[in-house]
Amino acid sequence: MTDKKRAARPAQNAHPTPTQDERSQVVAEPPPVETLPDIPGRINYSEEIPDAQEVNEIVDRLLSTQPEEQPHMSPTGEFDADVVVIGSGPGGYVCAIRAAQLGARTVCIEKQASEWGGTCLNWGCIPTKTLIASTERLHHVQTAGVMGVTISGEIGFDFAKMMERKTKVVTTLRNGVSGLLKNNHIRAVVGTASLVDANTIEVVDADGKTERITSKNIIIATGSVPIMPPVPGLAKDPADPRGVSSNGIWTSDEAVYAKECPKRMVVIGAGAVGLEFAYVFRSLGAEVDLVEIAPEILPAGDKEVAAELRKALKKQGIRFHLSSKVTGVEQKDGVRIVTIQGENETKTVEVDVVLVGAGRKPLVDGLNLDKVGVQVVSEGPMVKRGIVVNEYLQTTVPNIYAIGDVTGKLLLAHLGSHMGIVASENAMGHQVKMDYRAVPAPIYTSPELASVGLTEDEARAQGYDVMTGRFPFRPLGRAMALNEQEGMVKIISERKYGEVLGVHIVGPYATEMIHEAVVAIKLEATIEELMTTIHAHPTLSEAMGEAALDVKGEAIHKMR
Numbered sequence: 114m115t116d117k118k119r120a121a122r123p124a125q126n127a128h129p130t131p132t133q134d135e136r137s138q139v140v141a142e143p144p145p146v147e148t149l150p151d152i153p154g155r156i157n158y159s160e161e162i163p164d165a166q167e168v169n170e171i172v173d174r175l176l177s178t179q180p181e182e183q184p185h186m187s188p189t190g191e192f193d194a195d196v197v198v199i200g201s202g203p204g205g206y207v208c209a210i211r212a213a214q215l216g217a218r219t220v221c222i223e224k225q226a227s228e229w230g231g232t233c234l235n236w237g238c239i240p241t242k243t244l245i246a247s248t249e250r251l252h253h254v255q256t257a258g259v260m261g262v263t264i265s266g267e268i269g270f271d272f273a274k275m276m277e278r279k280t281k282v283v284t285t286l287r288n289g290v291s292g293l294l295k296n297n298h299i300r301a302v303v304g305t306a307s308l309v310d311a312n313t314i315e316v317v318d319a320d321g322k323t324e325r326i327t328s329k330n331i332i333i334a335t336g337s338v339p340i341m342p343p344v345p346g347l348a349k350d351p352a353d354p355r356g357v358s359s360n361g362i363w364t365s366d367e368a369v370y371a372k373e374c375p376k377r378m379v380v381i382g383a384g385a386v387g388l389e390f391a392y393v394f395r396s397l398g399a400e401v402d403l404v405e406i407a408p409e410i411l412p413a414g415d416k417e418v419a420a421e422l423r424k425a426l427k428k429q430g431i432r433f434h435l436s437s438k439v440t441g442v443e444q445k446d447g448v449r450i451v452t453i454q455g456e457n458e459t460k461t462v463e464v465d466v467v468l469v470g471a472g473r474k475p476l477v478d479g480l481n482l483d484k485v486g487v488q489v490v491s492e493g494p495m496v497k498r499g500i501v502v503n504e505y506l507q508t509t510v511p512n513i514y515a516i517g518d519v520t521g522k523l524l525l526a527h528l529g530s531h532m533g534i535v536a537s538e539n540a541m542g543h544q545v546k547m548d549y550r551a552v553p554a555p556i557y558t559s560p561e562l563a564s565v566g567l568t569e570d571e572a573r574a575q576g577y578d579v580m581t582g583r584f585p586f587r588p589l590g591r592a593m594a595l596n597e598q599e600g601m602v603k604i605i606s607e608r609k610y611g612e613v614l615g616v617h618i619v620g621p622y623a624t625e626m627i628h629e630a631v632v633a634i635k636l637e638a639t640i641e642e643l644m645t646t647i648h649a650h651p652t653l654s655e656a657m658g659e660a661a662l663d664v665k666g667e668a669i670h671k672m673r
């Protein structure tokens with residue numbers, strides 16, 4: 114163990130994650146303590162490590178003092194529920210289940226009956242990954258000859274059938290979410306929720322019927338919606354419902370419900386969403402121009418790894434326009450004429466579809482947050498950066514929590530789910546802090562890209578004495594066997610302790626491989642620990658071990 118890790122150990126243990134026993138017993142609030150400086154009403158805790166006996170004493174004290182100190186606990190009948198969650202995305206439904214596991218009387222509210230599972234399940238992660246799986250299968254069949262597999266007859270695709278399969282996957286999983294809520298005795302309410310006061314939610318259903326629900330704790334998990342940049346002509350027909358486009362202007366919502374594959378398209382934005390759709394539609398034969406205002410794709414990612422992915426996608430035929438922006442879209446005879454302004458030239462392209470993947474903004478409209486005192490940070494005219502939360506995920510109103518996309522952190526489903534667990538545990542009397550150091554960020558193009566931790570630029574900007582190591586997939590036996598040799602693993606560490614700060618993978622199965630790095634960063638692993646970890650042979654993960662060795666210039670399978 115390094116000195117740094119030794120020093121860090123007490124801090125890590127100061128807030129133990131509740132044990133299963135503790136989790137099932139404690140349903141009261143923690144004992145009264147000081148207020149954290151950032152948000153009034155936050156409960157503060159000592160940095161001392163409580164031992165097992167102390168923990169038991171705390172639990173006993175909580176349970177014995179509950180009736181006196183918690184006159185408003187729902188068992189007394191004061192509130193309808195202990196926890197009400199607004200929104201049923203990966204943040205909201207996971208949060209509701211965790212609250213119910215901890216003994217809370219829980220309600221989960223979702224706007225529409227067809228939306229259980231939120232953006233991720235209905236419009237985002239799941240539909241895109243299902244479509245990507247179809248295009249990958251197509252690619253494997255098309256390239257089967259290289260592997261000595263002969264396929265006779267025409268190889269093609271049926272777009273409608275791909276969409277049908279996608280819808281089936283979505284529907285099955287959506288029913289699964291409803292089933293899980295029911296199984297956990299969570300009351301599922303359909304309707305649009307808004308806050309009346311810090312303990313009261315009003316829900317209006319599709320018929321205009323109103324219900325008020327009171328709750329000791331409220332957790333806001335309303336997610337985010339696509340941003341439409343203010344470009345002349347870049348607007349959906351306002352008469353179109355979500356998922357339908359009559360004028361060829363799409364957001365991701367329309368893309369996952371497309372009736373046919375466009376022949377020519379412009380994609381605006383080379384973030385995860387723009388790249389995945391560019392990749393899918395290019396794989397199905399569309400001509401794709403991808404326009405990105407930044408000088409490199411994935412502006413928030415590691416530049417070197419992003420450039421590798423760009424090169425691979427360029428080989429597949431995607432045309433990149435970097436440091437460029439769309440300045441206008443004109444509709445003419447069923448065609449969209451798109452003006453792209455670059456650093457040195459302005460050009461126009463004619464396309465069937467303009468797909469806007471220019472980011473998302475937290476969905477806070479109509480929640481009445483101002484009235485209740487929940488603060489939202491704004492940044493710029495278009496982008497609201499989300500509901501302000503402290504490290505316990507409390508908003509500026511201590512019994513109201515916010516999780517997932519609506520907080521404007523990394524817009525990732527698994528982060529939303531983790532935040533949901535943390536918020537529920539805190540609402541139910543635990544003291545769990547959010548830790549954003551080890552959040553994997555996956556992109557499902559081919560090759561895939563997955564990152565965790567700091568980029569090289571971020572590490573340098575934070576003042577670390579940075580060391581890097583790289584290893585390509587090309588020489589690996591498994592990569593050759595799979596005929597998937599593009600890409601590399603890049604590791605960023607600091608010199609003093611050798612702590613791993615960031616890992617960025619572009620290559621086959623990167624989204625699966627990244628978890629070794631996630632654990633490494635979570636446990637503050639060092640390069641020594643990673644390079645002496647035995648990786649199975651032959652695997653793609655050998656690139657991780659070799660990249661770690663390369664940080665010290667000791668990669669075995671690298672020519673010098």
Ligand SMILES: Cc1cc2nc3c(=O)[nH]c(=O)nc-3n(C[C@H](O)[C@H](O)[C@H](O)COP(=O)(O)OP(=O)(O)OC[C@H]3O[C@@H](n4cnc5c(N)ncnc54)[C@H](O)[C@@H]3O)c2cc1C
Binds near residue numbers: 524
């Ligand atoms: C095309 C696309 C692909 C993506 N792919 C990935 C991926 O591969 N991996 C990944 O990690 N992330 C991915 N994401 C991001 C991911 O979908 C989001 O980060 C995630 O869904 C956020 O979860 P959430 O619970 O915060 O909100 P959401 O999933 O947006 O859920 C919020 C829910 O709240 C409901 N709601 C809103 N307001 C109210 C109200 N007033 N009353 C009642 N209900 C309300 C909404 O109807 C919605 O169902 C993708 C996103 C998109 C658009």
